[in-house]
Amino acid sequence: MAARTPLTRERIVDAAAAVADESGLAGVSMRSVGKRLGVEAMSLYHHIAAKEQLLDELADWVFGRIGSPSPQAGWRDGMRARAHSAREVLSAHPWGLTLVESRRAAGPVLLEHHDAVLGCLRRNGFSVVLAAHAFSVLDAYVYGFVLTEQNLPFKPGERVEDFVAELPTFDERYPYMLEMVNEMIVGQDYAYGNEFDHGLELILDALTARLATEAGHSSG
Known part of the structure; x- marks a missing residue:
């Protein structure tokens, strides 16, 4: 008899993501994930304390697949690449939209991702406040666009x-x-999807103008 692959937190979270892909987030439970792995639900509790922790882990799973800006990236290229990556990941895993900003217990991957985005903006001249505004408006645009695409009547x-x-x-x-x-x-x-780049560039243009205005005020 072949040895059973041991359970790990990573395998459990991957299985939960697969369940969510098939049945939506509402279909994710310790029982459904255990069934997908071929084990009793109780076996999962040695690695995941409860369903809420599993959802926290799923949020990290999503952010682990969205590309973060590299330390060397210019802010505009970094934000553009991240927006495209987020759109791709959230389109492939629509349930992620309900998780990405909703978890009270943010995991290390989510925090590292957010820190990398803010770091890219701050290193390129954004004030703390403008970086926060930029992060917010870019995410609102990406999430809203993905949600619209998912509900188009085509x-x-x-x-x-x-x-x-x-x-x-x-x-x-x-x-x-x-x-x-x-x-x-x-x-x-x-194709409606082509609107993504047009809208994204409008936002980046506006942030470029605001960054220049802020720099002018600080040097005046």
Whole structure:
């Protein structure tokens, strides 16, 4: 008989993430994770004290997959790369959206990630306050964009132009909507996901301007 692979905290958290991928966060329990691992739920308690700790570990699991800015990165490149990484991870694991900022007992991976983001901003001239504002607005944008993408009414593989063509409401009663549809969607192979980069650059441009203003005030 082959020896059973020993339980570890890492294996338990990986299994919990797999359960969440299949059944959502509501499907994660000590019982469901134990079942996935082929063990009784009680066996998990030697490594994880309770479900709440398991959820804390899952939050760390998510942040462990989101790329942190390197110490050498410029703030704009660092924030851009992190935003793309966060979007990719949260799109692949939608349940993560309910965990990333909700846990009271922040784990070491989450804290290291947050510290790296703030460090990238602070090393590149951001004040403590502006770094906090930048961190907040970037996360709000990424999380909101991912949530919007998850709830779009498009079928898999459906073109936005085909979806819009089925809507009876885009006519002269809504001139600005009609204008946007005709210019950006009809005949343009439009994909909503492409809006991510446009929005992100708008935010980065605004932060660049605010950083320059702050630097001007401090040197005046």
